[in-house]
Amino acid sequence: VLICILVLFCMIAVWLSLSMSKKAMIPIQHSYRQQQQFLADVSHELRTPLSIMNTSIDVIEMENGNDFTPMTKEVVIDMKEEVERMSRMVQHLLLLARSDSGSVQFEMVLFDVVPRIRQWVQAFDAIAKQKEIVLDIHVPNALVVKGDLERIKQLVYILLDNAIKYTPVKGRVDLFVTQQSKYWSISVQDSGVGIPVDERQRIFDRFYRVEKHRSREEGSAGLGLSIAKWIVEAHQGTIEVESVINQGSTFTVKFSNED
Ligand code: ADP
Numbered sequence: 001v002l003i004c005i006l007v008l009f010c011m012i013a014v015w016l017s018l019s020m021s022k023k024a025m026i027p028i029q030h031s032y033r034q035q036q037q038f039l040a041d042v043s044h045e046l047r048t049p050l051s052i053m054n055t056s057i058d059v060i061e062m063e064n065g066n067d068f069t070p071m072t073k074e075v076v077i078d079m080k081e082e083v084e085r086m087s088r089m090v091q092h093l094l095l096l097a098r099s100d101s102g103s104v105q106f107e108m109v110l111f112d113v114v115p116r117i118r119q120w121v122q123a124f125d126a127i128a129k130q131k132e133i134v135l136d137i138h139v140p141n142a143l144v145v146k147g148d149l150e151r152i153k154q155l156v157y158i159l160l161d162n163a164i165k166y167t168p169v170k171g172r173v174d175l176f177v178t179q180q181s182k183y184w185s186i187s188v189q190d191s192g193v194g195i196p197v198d199e200r201q202r203i204f205d206r207f208y209r210v211e212k213h214r215s216r217e218e219g220s221a222g223l224g225l226s227i228a229k230w231i232v233e234a235h236q237g238t239i240e241v242e243s244v245i246n247q248g249s250t251f252t253v254k255f256s257n258e259d
Helices: 002-067 069-101 113-122 125-130 151-166 210-219 224-232
Strands: 109-112 133-138 144-147 172-179 183-189 237-245 249-257
Touching: 002 069, 002 144, 002 249, 069 224, 109 113, 113 133, 113 151, 113 172, 125 133, 125 151, 151 183, 151 237, 224 237, 224 249
Parallel strands: 133 172
Antiparallel strands: 109 144, 172 183, 183 249, 237 249
8 A cells, every 4th residue: 555655656756757847938939929910010110110111211311311410311321221231130030030930931943143143242242442452253154043133142141241341441341252063152251350260150149249349340140140141051061161360261162052
């Protein structure tokens, strides 16, 4: 009888602890889901006011631009840059929230990446010129690849944006597209500040920034590379970085040629 009572007692104890841990898990999962939903909702809601602000600044510029004093001109440019920065951040947050919930579909299509790269790089001409950075591309005549066009564009934008952001005035940024037998690759090489060895893996984590103050000055939130990694992994590719402090960094993305 004593043994039976003891076994029964143990069973009740195990059952109680299991049901308690189950109960504890449900609120954690629930609050995580709520947090994801909150992030998605907030990012979504922020998009509209930001695009209204963007349009309003354009209207002010168009209607009164000629009467601006140099000071007002500078203020308007700063406002535009900040709104753009916030829009980018919101876009990144929204995408991360969607990627967590698994609601992002990748549309794999065949396309020639070379003309696209030329076009995407052009979007950075103005900012490179402003910093007197030489921005050059090294690509084959044509290269048909399979991938999600919009996401690969986003990946290239993130790498170029960082390369220009972390390269001092009068530096250079080079983009290479190469084709090997088993894979094709995109490399973005800069002559910038470089990344310390012990930070090289962590820069792909969400919200991770090297030297927080420096990055914040550059308008960084630490989201770009985590999105880049997510895009690359969804294509079964790899992303690597090589870097020498004060000489520059090279980010290389490799995609398999096979389906
Ligand atoms: P963000 O979204 O703010 O641009 P990222 O996730 O793209 O941030 O980058 C994370 C960190 O990695 C940045 O804080 C920056 O310090 C570092 N980093 C990224 N790219 C480069 C680069 N080309 N040269 C030097 N540091 C870089």
